[in-house]
Amino acid sequence: MSFMLGRTYTRQEIRDLAGGGSVQDYLPNENGKVLYACLSQKYGPGIPKVVLVGQGPGVQQQAEIFWQQKSAVPVFFKKAANLWEYAGNFRPVNSTDDPDSIAEFAESSGRMILTRIIFLEEDK
Secondary structure, eight states: OOOOTTOEEOHHHHHHHHTOOOSSOSSOEETTEEOOEEEOTTTOTTTTTEEEEOSSHHHHHHHHHHHHHOOOEEEEEEEETTEEEEEEEEEEEEEEOOHHHHHHHHHHHTOSOOOEEEEEEEOO
16 A cells, blocks of 8 residues: 555545545444544644544544554545545554543543544654
8 A cells, every 4th residue: 555645535545545444434444453544633633643532432442443453554634525635654652541631632622522542653
């Protein structure tokens, strides 16, 4: 899979190049492995270095899979409707569900309900 830094892709192109996953999920996965991340700056202004995990079983399960796998994945952020810019490959390096940390990120992002924060570093 070869993505070009700064180039935009549709979700279908990302799926095709990455080898699968849902075009709806923010952390598409197959066989228990996250394949890539599609993140909206609207929901997490720290992208691509911070993933703000919302509420809901699917959302939280995908985040847990990603955190546990520890391997780098291609990360994209939303530029416009169905246009996602490739930011590079990033791996999770830290995660917290500490209420004080979550409250700080919730306030700065404008999101009221967060369940976890995952911090990423670029895979060079």
